[in-house]
Amino acid sequence: MNIIDRRLNPQGKSLANRQRFLRRAKEQVVKAVRDASGKRGIQDIENGEKVTIAAGGVREPSFHRAAQGGVRDYVVPGNKEYVEGDTIQRPDGGGGGRGSEGSADGEGEDEFRFVLSRDEFLDIFLEDLELPDLVKQKVKQSESHTLTRAGYSVSGSPANLNLVRTMRNSLSRRIALKRPKRDEIRELEEMLREAEEAGEDATQIQALREQLEHIVLRSRRIPFIDPIDVRYNRFETVPKPIAQAVMFCLMDVSGSMTEHMKDLAKRFFMLLYLFLRRRYRSVDIVFIRHTHEAKEVDEETFFYSTETGGTVVSTALEEMQKVVQERYPHNEWNIYAAQASDGDNMSSDNAKSATLLRDVILPMCQYFAYIEVAAEHNMGLSALGRETELWRTYKQVQSPERPLAMRRVRSRREIFPVFRELFAREKAGA
Amino acid sequence: MTAVITRPEALLYDGVEWDYDKIKRVYDAIEHIALKEMGLDVYPNQIEVITAEQMLDAYSSIGMPLMYKHWSFGKHFARDEMMYRKGYRGLAYEIVINSSPCISYIMEENTMTMQTLVIAHAAFGHNHFFKNNQLFQQWTDAQGILDYLEFAKTYIAHCEERYGHAAVERVLDAAHALMSQGVHKYPKKRSDLRTEQRRERERQEYQDQTFNDLWRTVPKTAAGPRPAKSVSERKKLLGLPEENILYFLEKKAPRLEHWQRELLRIVRHISQYFYPQKQTKVMNEGCATYVHYQIMSRLHETGQISEGAFLEFLHSHTSVVFQPEFDDKRFSGLNPYAVGFAMMQDIARIAEKPTDEDRQWFPDLAGRGDGMAAVREAWANFRDESFILQYLSPHLMRKLKLFSVRDDAEDPYLLVDHIHNERGYRDIRKKLARQYDLGYLEPDIQIVDVDLAGDRKLILQHRVTNGVLLDESDAKAVLRHIANLWGYEVQLIEVSAISEAILKEHAVTAPSGIGVG
Numbered sequence: 001m002n003i004i005d006r007r008l009n010p011q012g013k014s015l016a017n018r019q020r021f022l023r024r025a026k027e028q029v030v031k032a033v034r035d036a037s038g039k040r041g042i043q044d045i046e047n048g049e050k051v052t053i054a055a056g057g058v059r060e061p062s063f064h065r066a067a068q069g070g071v072r073d074y075v076v077p078g079n080k081e082y083v084e085g086d087t088i089q090r091p092d093g094g095g096g097g098r099g100s101e102g103s104a105d106g107e108g109e110d111e112f113r114f115v116l117s118r119d120e121f122l123d124i125f126l127e128d129l130e131l132p133d134l135v136k137q138k139v140k141q142s143e144s145h146t147l148t149r150a151g152y153s154v155s156g157s158p159a160n161l162n163l164v165r166t167m168r169n170s171l172s173r174r175i176a177l178k179r180p181k182r183d184e185i186r187e188l189e190e191m192l193r194e195a196e197e198a199g200e201d202a203t204q205i206q207a208l209r210e211q212l213e214h215i216v217l218r219s220r221r222i223p224f225i226d227p228i229d230v231r232y233n234r235f236e237t238v239p240k241p242i243a244q245a246v247m248f249c250l251m252d253v254s255g256s257m258t259e260h261m262k263d264l265a266k267r268f269f270m271l272l273y274l275f276l277r278r279r280y281r282s283v284d285i286v287f288i289r290h291t292h293e294a295k296e297v298d299e300e301t302f303f304y305s306t307e308t309g310g311t312v313v314s315t316a317l318e319e320m321q322k323v324v325q326e327r328y329p330h331n332e333w334n335i336y337a338a339q340a341s342d343g344d345n346m347s348s349d350n351a352k353s354a355t356l357l358r359d360v361i362l363p364m365c366q367y368f369a370y371i372e373v374a375a376e377h378n379m380g381l382s383a384l385g386r387e388t389e390l391w392r393t394y395k396q397v398q399s400p401e402r403p404l405a406m407r408r409v410r411s412r413r414e415i416f417p418v419f420r421e422l423f424a425r426e427k428a429g430a
Numbered sequence: 431m432t433a434v435i436t437r438p439e440a441l442l443y444d445g446v447e448w449d450y451d452k453i454k455r456v457y458d459a460i461e462h463i464a465l466k467e468m469g470l471d472v473y474p475n476q477i478e479v480i481t482a483e484q485m486l487d488a489y490s491s492i493g494m495p496l497m498y499k500h501w502s503f504g505k506h507f508a509r510d511e512m513m514y515r516k517g518y519r520g521l522a523y524e525i526v527i528n529s530s531p532c533i534s535y536i537m538e539e540n541t542m543t544m545q546t547l548v549i550a551h552a553a554f555g556h557n558h559f560f561k562n563n564q565l566f567q568q569w570t571d572a573q574g575i576l577d578y579l580e581f582a583k584t585y586i587a588h589c590e591e592r593y594g595h596a597a598v599e600r601v602l603d604a605a606h607a608l609m610s611q612g613v614h615k616y617p618k619k620r621s622d623l624r625t626e627q628r629r630e631r632e633r634q635e636y637q638d639q640t641f642n643d644l645w646r647t648v649p650k651t652a653a654g655p656r657p658a659k660s661v662s663e664r665k666k667l668l669g670l671p672e673e674n675i676l677y678f679l680e681k682k683a684p685r686l687e688h689w690q691r692e693l694l695r696i697v698r699h700i701s702q703y704f705y706p707q708k709q710t711k712v713m714n715e716g717c718a719t720y721v722h723y724q725i726m727s728r729l730h731e732t733g734q735i736s737e738g739a740f741l742e743f744l745h746s747h748t749s750v751v752f753q754p755e756f757d758d759k760r761f762s763g764l765n766p767y768a769v770g771f772a773m774m775q776d777i778a779r780i781a782e783k784p785t786d787e788d789r790q791w792f793p794d795l796a797g798r799g800d801g802m803a804a805v806r807e808a809w810a811n812f813r814d815e816s817f818i819l820q821y822l823s824p825h826l827m828r829k830l831k832l833f834s835v836r837d838d839a840e841d842p843y844l845l846v847d848h849i850h851n852e853r854g855y856r857d858i859r860k861k862l863a864r865q866y867d868l869g870y871l872e873p874d875i876q877i878v879d880v881d882l883a884g885d886r887k888l889i890l891q892h893r894v895t896n897g898v899l900l901d902e903s904d905a906k907a908v909l910r911h912i913a914n915l916w917g918y919e920v921q922l923i924e925v926s927a928i929s930e931a932i933l934k935e936h937a938v939t940a941p942s943g944i945g946v947g
Binding site: 002017019059060069079085089114 | 461486501538599608833842872892899
């Protein structure tokens with residue numbers, strides 16, 4: 001008997017099968033994920049999800065008999081009072097529940113349930129989304145550099161000497177120039193010594209001595225390592241892509257913002273956060289809320305504490321500018337900003353906000369998304385084409401080359417579609 | 431007669447924790463009982479300790495330690511995993527593989543008593559059955575299976591790399607749909623899986639060597655109408671009718687590539703390997719359960735396991751062989767463990783202490799003594815259907831209170847046509863045997879004709895018994911798979927086995943695009 005402990009064998013042997021399965025059921029899984037994400041809060045969107053998909057696409061058909069019709073015989077245990085010829089009321093489900101045949105082999109499930117892991121869920125959830133113009137801006141803006149190996153050079157510092165290359169060159173040169181080997185010299189010396197000891201005739205000794213002198217000289221002329229052999233590792237500086245991102249959440253918390261509106265805004269911020277986290281190793285978040293004055297706050301305060309006051313948008317932009325200058329130099333950080341507001345602004349502030357946005361904020365941002373949240377019942381308003389103060393202001397700023405996107409959101413349902421619209425792949429300029 | 435009572439030995443183990451020393455001791459004790467006292471004959475054993483997660487992994491690849499990759503395994507894994515995690519279903523205590531050496535998996539979570547039970551059940555019970563049952567001897571190649579699976583796995587991975595996942599998946603999907611129609615039910619040649627591997631290599635090499643691009647330039651013969659052969663001649667040429675659909679497609683489908691045929695062959699071999707297991711569920715489990723019951727009782731009798739351990743064993747044993755009655759909420763058909771175990775015990779009883787009734791029903795078996803030998807004979811020579819037909823005794827039918835019900839879709843009521851009485855025994859036995867007859871359970875589908883001169887339509891026939899037709903949507907889906915492989919139109923005709931009348935026809939047109947390639 002052999003007893004083998006397999007517990008330490010690699011786990012997840014069926015991972016490849018699972019991936020194949022997910023690929024196979026992709027359409028349905030995507031649909032299920034979208035449905036599921038509509039139903040639940042953004043907060044727990046990151047957790048894995050039990051999804052139910054229609055069995056159709058992942059059905060494994062086989063030739064088997066229909067569950068209905070025809071004549072069937074079953075032998076079952078546990079007779080109590082039946083005698084031959086008795087009749088039994090057909091159980092619900094047309095006799096299917098009886099005996100082993102009807103239901104036991106039933107691949108007749110209409111739905112297939114299983115659990116997606118968190119990563120799988122997010123992958124599908126955020127599929128097809130891309131950060132706009134990411135690559136271009138990264139290269140353009142990055143100012144940190146890193147050294148990478150780039151072949152060999154003939155000059156460099158001793159620390160970078162590449163020994164293998166150098167010795168290889170040296171060896172080939174020595175072979176090519178027929179530099180005498182150490183053994184040859186030693187042999188000749190030996191012969192000379194023997195000849196001298198044996199007291200052989202002078203001419204022969206002389207000849208040997210000359211020969212020896214010759215090769216010693218030759219070996220001296222052809223150096224073991226010549227400067228032309230030497231090679232150094234060459235390094236090149238390449239711009240390092242900036243791999244850190246900061247996300248600014250700007251929100252109007254004045255009295256006109258209802259809980260519903262804040263909820264919409266929060267959902268949008270969460271989505272953006274999730275999305276950025278998929279792309280960057282670390283994402284910082286800065287919450288800035290504003291009324292007629294702006295303040296950087298923590299998340300709790302940001303979403304849940306109420307404030308009264310007027311609405312001056314430019315204060316938030318100024319605050320953001322300040323934070324960027326203090327902590328997030330824009331050549332080292334990818335800066336994303338999302339602003340949520342109901343569109344109110346003091347008329348006197350519009351011009352200032354527009355200038356600030358155009359000249360200061362947008363140039364340093366990777367992306368600036370403006371989400372205008374509206375009360376759910378307020379359906380007719382934008383349909384009538386009445387644009388809010390802020391919307392009009394930002395619209396003037398908007399141009400194809402500026403990374404500014406604007407959307408209106410009225411209900412929870414719209415959050416995800418709007419988000420997708422903003423980040424959908426191949427959508428140049430958003 | 432004085433019973434020779436073995437000298438009470440010290441306990442083999444104590445407590446619930448297991449370790450390798452204990453397992454070794456227990457294994458030796460079990461081996462002694464199994465081989466010396468019960469006369470079992472087993473393949474060398476290999477016992478592998480695995481975690482629950484690995485058990486789930488093993489589930490999804492139909493219990494085999496290695497398997498090629500396919501999404502359907504991932505699907506089963508996803509479902510099993512969820513069922514397990516949510517607590518709807520426990521895990522099997524063991525999995526055993528019909529190979530030589532015979533591999534039994536035991537889970538690390540099991541208690542020492544469970545490990546003892548599993549070793550007795552799997553490493554000796556199932557193992558003996560695999561080695562001695564004639565079906566397994568005839569159909570499976572225990573020595574070669576693991577190597578063959580290794581070959582299949584790498585071959586399929588190689589194909590995926592070379593021809594793309596989608597193309598491979600398409601062939602495998604179709605092959606899986608036809609798995610039950612991919613077995614030879616009557617032995618032709620004993621298949622040796624090792625040579626299968628070699629032959630595939632040789633075929634490939636031969637093709638490579640004899641490849642000559644010039645053949646491509648030879649002008650085709652004028653495409654005139656070829657003289658139509660007679661139907662019988664054509665059928666003979668194609669080896670029709672053929673019930674092994676996978677085999678037929680592998681050999682005769684006109685538009686398959688070499689590698690696609692090889693995939694069909696792999697699936698067919700695996701299906702064939704499992705064919706005996708499908709036919710011997712009751713016997714196989716009955717054998718293993720009977721063996722573990724005997725061994726555990728013997729260990730207890732000789733004082734090698736404690737009372738507590740024996741009680742723990744009895745608890746799991748009784749839940750394994752529990753048979754709910756038909757009106758019980760838990761009822762889901764006959765439990766093969768229960769029926770199998772009861773029958774094995776019954777056979778031993780008839781051999782050793784028969785009643786008059788038994789003598790009348792089993793003149794050869796009754797009172798011959800040595801129940802163990804009688805049981806061993808049954809294990810070697812039968813499959814479920816013939817086993818029940820041969821050995822189900824009136825005594826057991828009464829014990830299980832078996833009765834048979836006829837469900838005619840045209841009647842508003844179910845009819846109890848036989849019960850466990852003098853008039854009913856034979857009929858019940860016959861019906862129960864049929865319930866385990868694969869030839870009867872699985873629809874009889876054969877390829878009957880190909881219209882070679884015309885549009886190459888492939889014609890299948892389902893011989894309908896008792897008026898039960900095929901499940902339509904599934905049948906259609908499978909036909910589509912066949913059409914994918916065959917490359918042309920496929921038609922399935924359902925005819926009544928009695929009147930030859932056509933009951934229903936299904937047809938699937940040729941796949942658009944160029945075949946499977």
